Amino acid sequence: MEYVSGYTCTICNKKFEKNYQHLVCDECHDIGILDVNYDYQSMKKEINKEYFKNNHNYSMFRYHKLMTIKNQNFNKMLKVGWTPLYKSYNLSKKLDIDNLYFKDEGLNPTASLKDRASAVAVLKAIEEGKDTICCSSTGNAASSLAGNAAKMGIKSVIFVPKRAPLGKLSQLVIYGSKVFKVDGDYKKTYEISKEAINKYKFYNRNAAINPHLVEGKKTVIYEVMEQLNFESLDYVFVSVGDGCTIGSVYKGLYDLFKLDLIKKIPKIVGVQSSGCSPFYNAWLNSEPLKETEENTIADSIAVGIPRNPVKGLNAVLKTGGYYMTVTDDEILDAMSILGENEGLFGEPAGVTALSGLLKAKKLNKITKTDKIAIIVTGNGLKDPKSIESKVSKIHKIKNDIKELQKHIKNNEVKK
Template sequence: MDKIKHLKCSKCGKTFSEEVMYHCDDCGIEGTLDVIYDFEVVSKKLNREYLKSNERKDLWRYMPILPVESEKGIAPLQVGWTPIYKAERLEKLLNIKNIYVKDDGRNPTASFKDRASAVGVAKAIELDKKVICAASTGNAASSVSGFAACMGIENYIFVPANAPEAKITQLLIYGSHVILVDGDYDTAFDFCLKAVDHFGWYNRSCAINPYLVEGKKTAAFEICEQLNFDVPGKVIMSVGDGCSISSVWKGFKEFYDLGLIHKLPQMVSVQAEGSNPVNRAYRKGLRSFEYETPNTIADSISVGIPRNGYKALNALRESKGIAIDVSDEEILKAMTALARYTGVFGEPAGVTGFAGLQKMVREGLVDKDETVALIVSGSGLKDVKSAMKAVQKPEKVKPDLAELIKYINK
């Protein structure tokens, strides 16, 4: 494609043609690739006039800077252009002038991962791939499962055995071949890679396929447009493998390089204390990752080795970012606080970023005049069992008015 210059290794910087399917031949799977565009070509189509006149309200409005050539593989599902809310009650609670909450739980399978799957499935169809697969803790799995079902592509999903039942049920409803792996996410990921090598399936895993993050970056484009190109000072995200924060940073950088915005945000990586390999490496100034067995209620960001860790580190370093760790207790409290102050019900991983914002406010890391944007990456209905841990079960009340009065007074 004329609009793509080359692919570039996030670890060593080596460049490749588009014929390379997944990763750097020198760095192996650690060398995840970035899609680098020719901005001179892209800018001929993608400008403010184009955006203003474009009536399409989904991620495909950004086709000039997405890695697909035609609409052949585009699913009819509504992906992207999710709502962003000015959270006035949160602003008063936290004493911050401008807080915006972008609810990506409103995507077709109720998570941010739909952005990646929309592009992944379209790319698979463009490349004439007959089978697509992925390793996932749940959201990416249900996402690719739904899009593959919509477009009639056979798919295999490798899921760790401890994935939430609701997410596994989604896969079965969509008709996926579910490989329930006896092990954690890292085990499922490695097993999926072996299957790809053996069967030649198309790997949708965002942590290995360079084209998947191209879908996720559109959240940054939307934030720019929805805020009238006034870029937030901080963009706060829950982080696991590092795919999401690096892709959103890429989106902001591309709009900046196209001259559509005139400043860049500071990226904030929020990880669970029991699963924080990206943050540990960033704080220590390392370019490698130390494995620790992940342990967190936030299953969607539970990783031992971040498979897109180098891209995440690049995003944090380039943006002079902040790394914040939060406890599972803080995550559960964030679920109820976000829901009660904004009406947005997020799953544990989806609200981890908000837990990080609360902690940053307590530690004086956010100026009260700043503009802050949060991306809630998944619906709370994805993991109702965890949500139940965050609230107190109500007592039974007899259908008697006197009993009700007594209960209310109590």
């Protein structure tokens, strides 16, 4: 917290002191999402490349001085962060892109990027003396909260929509969370979580409302840039639901730029499913976000009413990037392409960003010399049902080598 200088409302631009106790603007209320401000000039005196060379905490908490958390309890937490950044050799060759990288967030403790936000939520709850944390979620935020809360001995109350995948619900049960499946979509789920938080005074882990969680999520791009030795990128592709992750990526890049750790901020490309694309529609038509349907296989980004519209749009607008949409079929294809070429298994929402890159390449928006990072936000094992159609195509044979030879001869199995 030492370098936090205050907060700014993203709607009315009202300023607040660093000791401000509320999560949203006192005038704009729930739509008045706050942005955290830092004293970069003071921070620069300590935070530089040498600082990172001498920092041996290889988790997201190596960046705690660039966040809003106090320096305590890190050694008790699950090991969140410092996930691998893989350089592509196979897919990059097929796409004719010289420098393509995948950030594998599926290797976080509960298998998604959301662990970064939940870890911060748990620490902030402890700072405020809360014993219960609550959120609404399509799955990943819920499972990450349940796991991180359990590790620190804090109770979690979680509301999920009826479509939440079994893999993610299984995590909630195993982590001991109190789970309520709401008969409705994410909008209804969010509304009841809000009422519960207000009534029972739970700590609010809903990422779009809580400005501290952006400060946790932004560490993913800190790691990407540090793992690239702070060398410049041209593009970062991000899957987008409520706008928190893409907003966090921009915030992290902005921090690094203000600290003179990177020379330029890359263009950010936000990718949504065509079945749920409020950000794309708003960007395309230069208009405020409007509610859309939540009709996509990528449940983790199926958010019809994003709660973080300003940060989600600014990430693209301020970097000269763009929004795009892909179909569910294109998302499923991207899952196979990533697995077959890079050995990475991403869930539908996790590979939506890659699906966007594949489409952008076909549209000649990407060149051979562009240096690109793609954030794979979650592991495919969290939603195995999404690939049932592919599993059903597995070859079935009798225990007979001749039958195998027949399959191979008919080119049903690649030699």
